[in-house]
Amino acid sequence: MTIGTQLSPSHRDLAARLASRGDELRALLQRSARMDDDAQAEVTDFKDAAAEETQAVIDEAATSHAVLELEQVDSALRRLREGTYGLCLDCGEPIDERRLAALPATPLCTDCQVLREHLGSPRR
Ligand SMILES: [Zn+2]
Structure with a gap:
């Protein structure tokens, strides 16, 4: 996969990290899908049903x-290709570079992330 050469060096670095993280997640999901298929056959390997x-x-x-992380990674890669990477999806402001370095797939700036966690938490 090629991503535009207009990217800044730091974004190119993040793009590489996102691409390899995406591969990792896809491999993990494929493995777990296979494990579901094998689950019946492998039950005897577990001594404790509760632990299993x-x-x-x-x-x-x-x-x-x-699955959720892969969605974020894929959409971050799409935004990199489209040239909108690094802009908050909610407010459109640039996301802090340090935040991107720590969480390359994040679609939100810190403020909007905090806002979402306080408002729309589906857990309550
Ligand atoms: Zn924002």
Whole structure:
């Protein structure tokens, strides 16, 4: 995959990190899809059914987290190609470079992220 050469060096670096993170997540999801297929056959490998169930819950949480993260990574890569990467999806302001370095796939600036966590939390 080629991403525009107009990217700044720091964005090129983030693009490379996002691309390899995307590959990682896709591999992880493929593995977990295969594990679901094999789950019946491998039950005898687990001594403790409760522990197995706990593991399944953890796997499920990790998988749904990976799906969400992959969506963020893919849309960040799309924004890199479109030249809108680094701008907050909610307010359109540039996202702090340090935040991007720590969370290359984030679609939101710190302010909007905090706002969303306070307002629209689906957990409540
Ligand atoms: Zn914002």
